Amino acid sequence: xxxxxxxxxxxxxxxxxxxxxxxxxxxxxxxxxxxxxxxxxxxxxxxxxxxxxxxxxxxxxxxxxxxxxxxxxxxxxxxxxxxxxxxxxxxxxxxxxxxxxxxxxxxxxxxxxxxxxxxxxxxxxxxxxxxxxxxxxxxxxxxxxxxxxxxxxxxxxxxxxxxxxxxxxxxxxxxxxxxxxxxxxxxxxxxxxxxxxxxxxxxxxxxxxxxxxxxxxxxxxxxxxxxxxxxxxxxxxxxxxxxxxxxxxxxxxxxxxxxxxxxxxxxxxxxxxxxxxxxxxxxxxxxxxxxxxxxxxxxxxxxxxxxxxxxxxxxxxxxxxxxxxxxxxxxxxxxxxxxxxxxxxxxxxxxxxxxxxxxxxxxxxxxxxxxxxxxxxxxxxxxxxxxxxxxxxxxxxxxxxxxxxxxxxxxxxxxxxxxxxxxx
Numbered sequence: 555x556x557x558x559x560x561x562x563x564x565x566x567x568x569x570x571x572x573x574x575x576x577x578x579x580x581x582x583x584x585x586x587x588x589x590x591x592x593x594x595x596x597x598x599x600x601x602x603x604x605x606x607x608x609x610x611x612x613x614x615x616x617x618x619x620x621x622x623x624x625x626x627x628x629x630x631x632x633x634x635x636x637x638x639x640x641x642x643x644x645x646x647x648x649x650x651x652x653x654x655x656x657x658x659x660x661x662x663x664x665x666x667x668x669x670x671x672x673x674x675x676x677x678x679x680x681x682x683x684x685x686x687x688x689x690x691x692x693x694x695x696x697x698x699x700x701x702x703x704x705x706x707x708x709x710x711x712x713x714x715x716x717x718x719x720x721x722x723x724x725x726x727x728x729x730x731x732x733x734x735x736x737x738x739x740x741x742x743x744x745x746x747x748x749x750x751x752x753x754x755x756x757x758x759x760x761x762x763x764x765x766x767x768x769x770x771x772x773x774x775x776x777x778x779x780x781x782x783x784x785x786x787x788x789x790x791x792x793x794x795x796x797x798x799x800x801x802x803x804x805x806x807x808x809x810x811x812x813x814x815x816x817x818x819x820x821x822x823x824x825x826x827x828x829x830x831x832x833x834x835x836x837x838x839x840x841x842x843x844x845x846x847x848x849x850x851x852x853x854x855x856x857x858x859x860x861x862x863x864x865x866x867x868x869x870x871x872x873x874x875x876x877x878x879x880x881x882x883x884x885x886x887x888x889x890x891x892x893x894x895x896x897x898x899x900x901x902x903x904x905x906x907x908x909x910x911x912x913x914x915x916x917x918x919x920x921x922x923x924x925x926x927x928x929x930x931x932x933x934x935x936x937x938x939x940x941x942x943x944x945x946x947x948x949x950x951x952x953x954x955x956x957x958x959x960x961x962x963x964x965x966x967x968x969x970x971x972x973x974x975x976x977x978x
Contacts, residue, residue, distance in 0.1 A: 587628055589975040590635040595628070597978075602681040603627050603771075611767040613758060622754040625747075626737060626772035628976065633774070634691035636968045641694035644701065648693045656689045692779070699961045707960065709952045715913070717948050722911045724788040730800050731825040733765055733782035736775040738817035738962075740969055745813075752811035752818040759808050765822045774817065776958035782822070796821070816962070838899025842909055843934040845878040847890045850926040861927040865920035868929065872917040875933040889925060895936075905930065 585597040604620055604627055613619045641648070654668070661671045675682050737752050739745045755772070759765055769775075769782030777784050789797050799809045803823045811818040847868070849861035872878050875892075882890035898906045905923050909932060912918055918930040937945070 586977050588632055588977060589973070590632055591639060591972050591974075593635055593639070595631045595635060599631055599684075600624065600628055600978075602684040603631060605680070606684060607768070607771045611758075611763040611771070613761075613763045619758065622751075622758055623768075623772065624978070625751055626755070628978070629738075629774075630772055632974060632976075633965060633969070634687065636965065636972060637691050637695040637698065639972075640968055641698050644698060646694060646697045646701065648690050648697070652693050653686065653689055656693065657685075660685075695961075695965075699957065699964075703960045703964065704957050707953055707956050709949050709956075713952065714945065714949050717952055718945060719911050719913065720791070721788075721948060722907075724790045727828065728789040728797075729786045729827050730789065730792075730823060731786050731805075731827075732784050733769060733822040733824060734775055734777055734784050735765070735769045735773040735782055735820040736817055737772070737811075737820075738774040738966070740966055748818055749811060749813070752820060756808055756811060756820055759820070759822075765808070774962065776961065786827075800826075838897065838906070840898045840910065841895050841936040842898065842932045843875075843895050844893045844909065845875050845882070845891060845931045845933060846893060847872075847878060847882050847885065847887050847929045848925055848927070849920075849929075850888065858922065858927065862920045862922075865927045865929050869917055869919075872929065872931065874915055875931055878917070878929075878931050 586594050587597045587600045588595040604624065607613075607623055607627055608615045608619065613623075657668045657671070661668045666674070672682055675685070735755065737748050737755070739748050755768070759768065766781030766783075769778050771778075773782055775782070789800075792800075793812075793814075796809075796812060799812065800821070800823055803809065805823055805825050807823055809821040809823070811820055813819075847865070849865050851857050851861045868881065871881060879891050898909055901909060902923055905921060905928065908918055908921055909930060912930065912932050914932050914935055916931065918928070921928045921930065
């Protein structure tokens with residue numbers, strides 16, 4: 555359903571709400587908002603974009619609201635100009651067919667044809683070129699990143715193994731479903747002003763503005779294309795300051811601005827949960843070639859504590875699976891040595907979880923199990939086919955995160971090297 559000033563139209567990277575514009579005088583149209591190298595961003599460009607931001611975010615149109623948003627909207631226009639200039643420098647062109655495909659996506663999401671979308675915008679004095687500029691800049695920048703950055707981003711086996719291990723260790727721990735808005739600080743001299751802008755933006759969001767729409771329009775993060783959505787994030791991977799903020803919120807609430815080396819971050823807590831329980835049905839099928847040394851506690855003076863001390867003292871000698879077997883034979887320890895291939899699901903739950911996160915060839919800390927105190931070492935690990943997609947998903951996430959981080963650095967460097975003069 556489309557209704558003037560209330561309905562939202564989805565797009566590739568923004569929502570378009572149909573809202574009639576107030577007439578703009580020729581003098582205002584000619585004023586310069588910013589100069590970016592040899593190109594001009596006019597006040598009319600800024601007003602057109604502000605109209606879209608006000609409409610898509612559901613903010614009542616007022617001078618106060620415009621003044622809150624204008625600095626960040628102008629920054630977005632400056633960055634779009636830099637992105638298009640860089641695409642041109644590299645000889646990258648955005649074909650009309652690519653723009654047509656993007657417009658079809660926008661129209662289809664709103665059950666319209668492209669012609670109906672264009673007609674409705676023009677009938678309500680919405681500058682269609684504002685939409686075209688965003689689409690062209692987005693496509694051009696994606697092609698720049700795909701040519702210059704993505705081919706050089708690699709995820710090593712060790713990095714992937716570490717990420718998989720961290721994911722397993724976070725099971726049973728809190729996770730938060732977050733969206734973000736990032737306001738960058740490209741120059742330390744701007745920090746105070748950006749902090750003030752972030753504070754005003756939080757106020758606007760808490761007054762009922764659409765987080766997704768504002769993220770799409772003003773956030774500098776790559777997640778802006780998704781309305782700021784960053785998905786489920788484990789508490790273990792967050793800065794303590796952020797987890798402290800989130801612990802004080804209920805789902806649906808907005809954090810205060812949080813400073814980082816990049817700038818200021820605003821988060822929307824959409825939901826929270828505990829990560830998947832230890833050793834789920836899929837991971838129970840993982841097979842490990844396991845060695846162990848068992849220290850029984852029955853009949854041992856001091857019981858568990860004494861067995862744990864003996865195990866801890868022995869660990870430095872256990873440098874690999876052959877050493878584990880050799881020491882087990884030397885100690886003549888019961889149920890110790892090479893245990894062969896075992897399914898994780900067949901182990902006691904605590905030991906199974908420890909085995910899942912234990913790197914191959916590394917001895918575990920002393921673990922208490924049904925038979926006493928265990929030292930375990932995984933000699934090999936076989937992952938069932940049904941678990942492969944999860945590993946692939948983690949690899950894709952790592953690659954995407956690094957690509958986005960490098961793309962943001964690329965754009966920051968372009969701004970530092972450019973001549974940018976803001977005249978408002």
